[in-house]
Amino acid sequence: MGIQKRLVGSYFVVICLTVLILEIILNLSVRYYYFHNIEQTLMNQAELSASFYQQYFSDEDLEEQSDRLLKGFASHSDAQVQIINAEGRLLQDSNGIQGDFTMTDNMDVQAAIKGQPGSWKGEDPVTEEVIFTVSYPLQAKGNIVGEVRFVTSLTETIHTVNQIAVLLIGIGLLVIGIVTLLGLLLSWTITRSIKDLKQAADQMSEGDFSIRVQKRYQDELGSLADTLNMMASRISKSEQLKNDFIASVSHELRTPLTSIKGWVITLKAGGKSNQALFHDGLDIIESESDRLTHMVDELLDFSKLDNGRIAIHLTTVDLTELLQHIGRQLTPRATRQDILLQVKIEENLPVIQADENRVKQVMINLIDNSLKFTSSSGRILITAHTVPGKVVITVEDTGSGIAEADLENVRRKFYKGDHQASGSGLGLSISEQIIALHNGELRISSVLGKGTIVQFDLPI
Ligand SMILES: Nc1ncnc2c1ncn2[C@@H]1O[C@H](COP(=O)(O)OP(=O)(O)OP(=O)(O)O)[C@@H](O)[C@H]1O
Ligand SMILES: [Mg+2]
CATH class of the missing domain: 3.30.565.10 (Histidine kinase-like ATPase, C-terminal domain)
Incomplete structure (x- = not known):
């Protein structure tokens, strides 16, 4: 797998995981905030209503005063308010429900009958709406004489919460998109430099040292490009030097060899009859051979010194x-x-x-x-x-x-x-x-x- 895919892939996985976790936490928090808020508000209203009753109406009969009470309670709340007697029978309902309803099936009412504030969230069996209810006991002289019940529909809230969730998911997707795009861009700048380097290195490995890598950024890859370029120029220089050397050495070797060969031919042709010529010829051959030996010795010495293979003996x-x-x-x-x-x-x-x-x-x-x-x-x-x-x-x-x-x-x-x-x-x-x-x-x-x-x- 290419570097770009690996980079972007790992980026993508990390950002997806992060966004997912954040989304879950945020959504849960929003839901909790909204629902908790509603519960808190209803509970406060119920508590307030109960203490209002205890203070001003505890001497009077609940069933008789239920109409007045309901008006008082309902005037402070948007919720549906119900007043229930001690046995769980519905006395008043702000929505106008009338009839002989027994409310003891509801868990919040059950709790309130026993003297504890109760709350319940669930589907209303009649309207099939999701509702939230809070029941609070009404006390008079230490006895529980009935309950006040607040009911509110959660449809609106659920709608809002869902809208927020959709918004959050949208933002999350946008973030994933932007980060992925950035990742692609970033990895592209890296892989582009690497591709340049690889191309140049390929060409160099084929023996073309005239190629130079374009340095795109001042980073590690940029300095690698510099190094590669320097290496190429060194290699071409030393290649040049080697060629010059071979040319000059062959040239140097040729001169004495030509002279030696010339004299050998001369001597072969008739040197024997001419003693002076014979000796001159041999002298020159000797000195030219010495020159050759000297040159070869120097070359050997030089290569040893150059490779650091010569040690001096003090x-x-x-x-x-x-x-x-x-x-x-x-x-x-x-x-x-x-x-x-x-x-x-x-x-x-x-x-x-x-x-x-x-x-x-x-x-x-x-x-x-x-x-x-x-x-x-x-x-x-x-x-x-x-x-x-x-x-x-x-x-x-x-x-x-x-x-x-x-x-x-x-x-x-x-x-x-x-x-x-x-x-x-x-x-x-x-x-x-x-x-x-x-x-x-x-x-x-x-x-x-x-x-x-x-x-x-x-x-x-
Ligand atoms: N004493 C000098 N006077 C004038 N030029 C000199 C002198 N010494 C060196 N040079 C110049 O420097 C060059 C390099 O000298 P070097 O001794 O390295 O090489 P070379 O004498 O040409 O060959 P080699 O020493 O290998 O036989 C010479 O070719 C010459 O041009
Ligand atoms: Mg010299």
Whole structure:
């Protein structure tokens, strides 16, 4: 069953039950109020009449005075008034009924004969009307000499009560109608949002992430729509990134492979006879293979770092020793490119806890960048100094620099400048993650055409 049906259904049941209970209570109350009121009024009149009799007529004979009495009693009441003697025989009736009637069949009269006020509600056997009667004993000198009886028809009252009941039922039905309509409207607003969400989710599950859900209200469903939209845009972004990545990786892999294949063909065709060509060819094949290996290693590293699957192994590292070693290792390449590579390290640099291989990897990445983007007769300076709590290592070059627009992007994975020396764009991203794993920070500042300063710190 759909949400709308469930919502409206439960609404409907609850409101019907509530209205039903209210109707019953209200109707009973109205009936009670009206009937009780009539009983009270008649009883008061009867009591008043009885005490009037007791005060002013108790010395006289009831049967003789009954005519006068009746006039007195009836003048205060709209009801039919009867005067009955002590044996239950009708003496006078304000409606003019005459004859030798014995009233002892009536329960109210029976009670009054015994000295108790009595009342009775039921159908009049003659007129078949529903009537209400009250009988009250008339006392003279302590004896019961007769009864006064008030009779009123309830037809009018029943009619009024029924009219009120119909009105109440009408109001109840109206309330049920309005609430059901409101429920339908409310549930429609909910199910409409849900339908939108479901439709979008369906389309997304089919692979269309360009779809966006319309946010209709600022509620939970609205924020679900936001979340879904955000998810879709993230997925399409990462999809885009993946495609870019595959494109750039295949492109990067293709260049060395083309070169290798070209040389293999050349060598096959006649390289054996030409020793110099043969060696050149093999050298190039070797370096291109190295490039491929380097790239694949970087990719593997990157994916591991990105998945958080790399843990660093802290050991005691002598930074002075490490930095000088790296400097010595890269000097031949710098010399080949006619670049001055200098290492200047503050004295008494403290030993730190770090993953030596990873720090080395970062340094090689940074110096590799500097070497790639610095032209001949340039200069690269590696320095290290301490500030409270950490060691700051700086790689500074006089190379091409990075345009301001690129500066905030160079750390992103696969982001590379359009320099022809640019590689796969992973070096800085990997370095930053490694430094972050050491709880350090990597900062880059650069001026286009002047040079670049990359700085990172490692906690002591
Ligand atoms: N020292 C630098 N001078 C000038 N530009 C730089 C320097 N270092 C980085 N860049 C710019 O930042 C980009 C990203 O550098 P990153 O080291 O991440 O990638 P890459 O060197 O191109 O490739 P990889 O390091 O994966 O071989 C570079 O392509 C380059 O445009
Ligand atoms: Mg690099």
